Amino acid sequence: MTLGRRRRRREMLRRLAELDRLDAAAPPHASSAWRQPPSYAVAAPPRRRRGALVPLVVTLAVTGGLLWVRTAATEQVDHVATLLSPADGRPAPAADAMASRLVPLPIAPGGSGGYTSVAENALGPATWDPCRPVHLVVNGEAAPEGADAILREAIDLVAPAAGLRVVVDGPTNERAQEGRPAMDRARYGNRWSPALVAWTTPSRDPRLDGDTAGIGGPLSVEDVTGRLRNVSGIVHLDGPALTEILRQPGGRQAAVAIVAHELVHLVGLGHVDEPAQLMHPSNEGQTGLGDGDRRGLARLANTSCARGV
Numbered sequence: 170m171t172l173g174r175r176r177r178r179r180e181m182l183r184r185l186a187e188l189d190r191l192d193a194a195a196p197p198h199a200s201s202a203w204r205q206p207p208s209y210a211v212a213a214p215p216r217r218r219r220g221a222l223v224p225l226v227v228t229l230a231v232t233g234g235l236l237w238v239r240t241a242a243t244e245q246v247d248h249v250a251t252l253l254s255p256a257d258g259r260p261a262p263a264a265d266a267m268a269s270r271l272v273p274l275p276i277a278p279g280g281s282g283g284y285t286s287v288a289e290n291a292l293g294p295a296t297w298d299p300c301r302p303v304h305l306v307v308n309g310e311a312a313p314e315g316a317d318a319i320l321r322e323a324i325d326l327v328a329p330a331a332g333l334r335v336v337v338d339g340p341t342n343e344r345a346q347e348g349r350p351a352m353d354r355a356r357y358g359n360r361w362s363p364a365l366v367a368w369t370t371p372s373r374d375p376r377l378d379g380d381t382a383g384i385g386g387p388l389s390v391e392d393v394t395g396r397l398r399n400v401s402g403i404v405h406l407d408g409p410a411l412t413e414i415l416r417q418p419g420g421r422q423a424a425v426a427i428v429a430h431e432l433v434h435l436v437g438l439g440h441v442d443e444p445a446q447l448m449h450p451s452n453e454g455q456t457g458l459g460d461g462d463r464r465g466l467a468r469l470a471n472t473s474c475a476r477g478v
């Protein structure tokens with residue numbers, strides 16, 4: 170390693186820290202208690218005329234937030250919550266849905282850290298069914314070395330705290346794209362598309378442009394009770410950026426934290442303005458879940474088996 174390279178790395182870390190400070194100062198909301206920033210609201214699906222053909226994906230709710238950033242202080246969005254309209258084109262009931270939860274309900278720790286949910290309606294936050302596995306498929310077109318182990322480690326961090334069994338089904342040739350369909354019968358059969366973890370590039374998903382190292386979020390649909398249920402989703406990771414991060418001292422932990430942060434978006438939490446939480450919009454060195462993150466995940470986990478999705 171040359172001195173020049175080291176200097177560039179120091180410069181990058183310095184700018185990162187600078188940006189973190191900027192970011193920490195940006196959203197003015199209080200953080201000691203759970204709250205729902207208006208920007209996280211998901212618009213209600215439009216009324217559907219009977220018999221009319223409507224697009225399945227109705228709403229793309231985005232939250233403002235600076236992501237796990239690398240350089241410039243531009244506004245970035247790193248999580249998306251997509252809401253499907255009811256009734257149209259639902260797949261067959263999941264064959265592996267059980268009558269009771271698969272993983273013990275996590276215990277919410279004490280502390281004062283906050284959390285937010287990424288999608289919510291009057292009945293509560295959008296949650297995954299704790300009684301069936303969350304399926305992931307992985308596209309590795311721009312994966313850094315050791316990507317599978319990094320993903321595994323991030324899953325092992327998030328899944329027990331979320332009270333979910335997360336299963337990696339294996340690789341897929343489905344590449345990251347904006348507006349991913351909720352179902353892809355040719356690839357995955359008559360079911361919701363498994364959540365896509367894509368090690369990809371900003372050219373494939375422009376939402377990874379600039380400072381955003383990853384983007385994640387669930388796809389939700391109302392179940393028969395009107396509750397929002399997450400049935401699919403995405404985690405898109407900037408492969409070249411993570412490859413660079415992995416070259417830094419402590420880079421592996423940072424990479425695991427970035428993937429875990431996006432997985433927590435997939436599970437259903439949004440950002441909080443507290444640097445000690447993994448769900449702070451930028452990373453200030455936190456590598457594990459904070460008390461607020463854990464309480465938020467425990468709240469999402471505390472739900473019944475989903476019906477009718």
Ligand SMILES: [Zn+2]
Nearest residue numbers: 236247248450
């Ligand atoms: Zn985020």
